[in-house]
Amino acid sequence: MIDESLLYSAIKHASELGAEYVETRFQKDYGFSISLRNGKILGAGSSRKSGVGIRVLVNGSLGFSSTNNVNRESILEAAEKAVARAKSLSSLRKNPIKFSAERVGKASYQVMVKRKLEDLVVEDIVEMGSSLYKTLTRELTKAKIPVTTFSVETHTQEKLVITSEGAYVYSVIPRIYVDSNNVLFSPEKGTLQRMVSFAASGGLELIDEWKPVETIVDEMKRLENVLINGVQPPKEKVDVVVGSEIVGLLVHESAGHPMEADRILGREAAQAGESYVKPSMIGSFRIGNEYATVIEDPTIPGSNGFYLYDDEGVPAKPRYLYKEGLIHEPLHNRHTAFLFGTSSNGAARAMDYASEPIIRMSNTYFKPGDMDFEELIEDIELGVYLKSYMEWNIDDVRWNQRYVGLEAYMIRNGELAEPVRDPILEITTQGFYSSIVGVDKNLAFYPGTCGKGEPSQGVPVWFGGPNVRLKKIPLGVRA
Numbered sequence: 001m002i003d004e005s006l007l008y009s010a011i012k013h014a015s016e017l018g019a020e021y022v023e024t025r026f027q028k029d030y031g032f033s034i035s036l037r038n039g040k041i042l043g044a045g046s047s048r049k050s051g052v053g054i055r056v057l058v059n060g061s062l063g064f065s066s067t068n069n070v071n072r073e074s075i076l077e078a079a080e081k082a083v084a085r086a087k088s089l090s091s092l093r094k095n096p097i098k099f100s101a102e103r104v105g106k107a108s109y110q111v112m113v114k115r116k117l118e119d120l121v122v123e124d125i126v127e128m129g130s131s132l133y134k135t136l137t138r139e140l141t142k143a144k145i146p147v148t149t150f151s152v153e154t155h156t157q158e159k160l161v162i163t164s165e166g167a168y169v170y171s172v173i174p175r176i177y178v179d180s181n182n183v184l185f186s187p188e189k190g191t192l193q194r195m196v197s198f199a200a201s202g203g204l205e206l207i208d209e210w211k212p213v214e215t216i217v218d219e220m221k222r223l224e225n226v227l228i229n230g231v232q233p234p235k236e237k238v239d240v241v242v243g244s245e246i247v248g249l250l251v252h253e254s255a256g257h258p259m260e261a262d263r264i265l266g267r268e269a270a271q272a273g274e275s276y277v278k279p280s281m282i283g284s285f286r287i288g289n290e291y292a293t294v295i296e297d298p299t300i301p302g303s304n305g306f307y308l309y310d311d312e313g314v315p316a317k318p319r320y321l322y323k324e325g326l327i328h329e330p331l332h333n334r335h336t337a338f339l340f341g342t343s344s345n346g347a348a349r350a351m352d353y354a355s356e357p358i359i360r361m362s363n364t365y366f367k368p369g370d371m372d373f374e375e376l377i378e379d380i381e382l383g384v385y386l387k388s389y390m391e392w393n394i395d396d397v398r399w400n401q402r403y404v405g406l407e408a409y410m411i412r413n414g415e416l417a418e419p420v421r422d423p424i425l426e427i428t429t430q431g432f433y434s435s436i437v438g439v440d441k442n443l444a445f446y447p448g449t450c451g452k453g454e455p456s457q458g459v460p461v462w463f464g465g466p467n468v469r470l471k472k473i474p475l476g477v478r479a
Contacts, residue, residue, distance in 0.1 A: 002026040006075050007052070007162045014056050014079040015164060018087070021057035021099065022079070022164040025311060026050070026070070027157065027353040034122060035151035036129035042149070044122065051353035054078050058086035060096020066354040100337035100344050104167035104313035111306065113203025117154040117174050120204060125152045132180065132213045136220055142228045143186045145220070152207070153177040159311075167313025173306060175201050175460060177447070178212050182220055184227050192227045193390070194220065194406060199447030199460065201306045219407070222419075226407055230421025233408075233475040239383040239437075240425065240473045241376060241411065244444040246389050246403050247366050247465035252448070254429040255294040256364040256463070258398035259321040259329075260347075260452075261336035263359075271454045273396030276429065277327060279340065285327045288433025291369070291468075294322040296331060298346070298362035304447045305362030305461040309346065312357060316346040321364075325433065331359050351457035358453050366465030369439035374414075376440045376469050383411035384423055384475060385467075402426045404478065424476035438469035 007024040014022040028050035035042045051068035052075050063086030065078040090096075129150035136145050156174045161167055178198040185191050196219065198210045242250070257263060258275035266274060277285075297318040298307045308316050312334050320328045331347035332340065336359065348357035377383070386405040394401040408420040427435075445464035451457070 001158070002052070002070055002160060004160060004162065006070070006072055007160065009072060010052070010054055010075050010079040011162065011164050013076050014054065014083050017080065017083040019056040019058050019083055019164070023055040023312065024162050025053045025350065025353065026160045027053065027350070029155065029157050029352055031117070031153060031155035032120060033151065033153040034125050035149060036126065037149050038147065039130040039133035041126060049352065052078060053350065053353045053356065054082045055356055056082045056086050057097060057099070058083055059090035060098070061086045061090035061093055062097055063087070063089070064356040068353070097335055098338045099334035100342070102314050102334060102344055104163065104165055105309045105315050106166070106168045107309060108170040109308055110172035111174055111201045113174060113205065115204035117156060117176060117203060120152070120154060128213055132216060135213065135217050136182065139217060140184070140220060140224050143184045143189070143224050145182060146185055147181070147183040149181040151179045161309070161311055161313050163313050169309040169313050171307065171309070173201050174203060175199060175304065176204065176206050178207065178210060180212065180216050182216070184220070184224060186227055189227050192223055192406070194223055197447050199304045200302050201304060202302055222407055226419040226421060230419040231410070232477050233384050233420050233423040234382060237472040237474050239380045239411070240470045240475065241383060241385045242425070242468045242470060243385065243387040244442065244465050244467055245446050246386055247468050248364070248446050248463035249389065249392060250401070250403065250432065251294045251366050251465060252361065252364050252450070252461070252463035253394045254398050254401060254432065255321045256296065256361045259327070259331055260359045261330040261332045261340060264330055265336065265339070268452070272452060273398070276397040276399045277330070281327050282330065282340070283326065283328065286325050287322055287327055287430055288325040289436060290324045291436040291439050292322050292325045292433035293320065293367035294364065295319070295367055296321055296361060296364050300363050300462070303363045303445070303462050307349070307362065310348045310357070311350050312344065312348045314344045314346040314348070319345045319347070322433065331361065333357065333359050349459055351459055355453070355455070355457050358457065360452065360459050361450055361461050363445065363462040365443065365445065365463065366439070366468065368441045368443040368466040371438060371440045373440050373442060373467055376438050376467055377411050378414040380411045380414060384420055385409045385411055385416060386423060386425060390422070399429050401429070422478040424478065425473065426476055427473070432470070435470040435473060436468055437471045440467045442466050
C-alpha cells in the first residue's frame with residue numbers, strides 16, 4: 001500500500017500549477033500463472049506491477065501521466081507532466097471538457113475469500129491438468145484429442161483513488177481464472193475446438209466449486225457426439241433456442257458496446273468502430289419487444305467484473321441498457337454524462353496504473369424470465385437449440401452479426417434430439433431482440449476480457465443470460 005500523503009501532495013502540486021480537477025490513482029496488480037499442454041508443464045511465472053496514474057483537467061483539457069516509481073519526486077514530476085500536457089492541448093480544443101457534478105465516494109472495501117490466492121499449491125494444479133488429459137484420452141473413444149491445454153491464473157488488484165473533489169476509495173479485488181483449450185479430431189468428420197473458461201472474484205475455493213476437470217470432460221464427451229453424429233440444421237425457418245453462453249456474448253456485443261456513451265459520440269470510430277445508437281434514440285427508440293431487457297451491473301458479488309466505485313470515485317450501480325425493448329441508459333463517465341445532461345453511472349475503469357479511465361462494461365446480461373427450460377421448448381415441433389458457440393463476428397456499428405453453434409441439438413416434439421453440426425445464426429440486433437417469444441429462468445454467466453481503447457486496455461468482465469427462444473428464424477450451415 002502506498003503512503004497516501006504522496007497522492008495528496010500530487011493533488012496539491014497540480015492544483016497550484018493551475019489544475020481545476022486532479023485525480024490520483026495508485027494501482028498494484030500481481031499474480032501467478034501456470035499452464036500445461038497434454039498434461040506437461042508448459043510454463044509458470046509470477047507478475048507484479050504497480051505505480052501511480054494522475055489525470056488533471058486544465059483550461060478545459062485533460063492531461064494524464066503515470067510513474068512506476070512510487071516516491072515523492074517521481075509522483076510530483078508525473079503531476080507536472082499531466083498539467084503540462086493538458087495546457088499544451090487546451091488551445092486546440094473547440095469545446096472545453098467538463099465533468100458532471102457527482103457525489104463521489106469515501107469507502108474502503110475488499111472481496112473476502114475462504115482460501116487465499118497466495119496459498120495456491122503448484123503441484124495441485126499440475127495434478128489437475130494431468131488428470132484432465134489422462135481422463136480425456138481414456139474416455140473419448142470415437143475421436144482423438146491431439147491437444148489439451150490447461151491453465152490457472154491468479155490476479156489481485158489493489159487500488160486507491162483520491163481526487164481533488166474529495167473522493168477516497170480503497171479496494172482489493174482478487175480474481176482467479178481457469179482455462180482449457182481442447183481439440184477433437186476424427187479422420188472422417190474433421191476437427192472441433194473448444195475453449196472452456198472459468199473466472200470470478202474470490203479465492204481458491206472457487207476451483208472446488210467449479211470442478212473444472214469433471215465439467216470439461218462431461219462437455220467434451222457431448223462435443224464428441226456432435227463431431228461424430230451431428231446433422232445439418234433444418235432448411236426451413238424454425239424456432240431457435242439460443243443458449244445462455246451465446247446470449248451473453250450477444251448482449252455484450254450488441255447492447256454493451258453500442259451503449260458506451262463515448263462510442264455513441266464517435267470516440268471509438270478509429271479503433272473499434274461506431275455505434276448504431278444515436279443520442280436522439282435514448283429513451284425512445286424501440287430495439288426489441290417487451291422481453292428485451294439488458295442489464296449492466298458491476299455490483300454482483302463474486303463476479304468477474306465486480307467493483308463498487310469506478311476510477312473517478314463514482315458509486316457503481318445496475319444500469320439498464322435496454323429496458324423492455326427500448327434503448328434506455330448508456331454507460332457513462334463524468335464527461336459523457338455532462339454532454340448528455342445526466343449523471344455518471346460509474347462506468348470509468350482503467351486496466352492498470354499506466355492507463356487512464358475510459359468507459360467500460362463490467363457484467364452484462366439479459367434479464368431472465370420465470371419459465372423452466374422444459375416449458376420453453378415443450379411446444380416446439382421442430383427447432384434447434386444452440387447451446388454454445390464456435391465462432392462469431394459483428395459489424396463496426398454493432399448491427400449485423402453471426403454466431404456459429406458448437407454444441408447444438410435438434411428439438412423434436414418438445415424434446416432435445418440428435419446433435420446438429422455448425423448451425424449458423426445470422427441476424428441483426430433489432431431482429432434478435434424483436435423475435436423473442438420466450439425466456440427461461442436459468443441465468444448463467446461466462447467470463448471474458450473486454451478489449452477497448454488505444455493503447456488497448458483489457459478488463460475482466462462477465463456476460464450472461466438465460467436461454468432465449470426466437471420465433472421462425474432461418475439457420476445457415478458452413479459450406
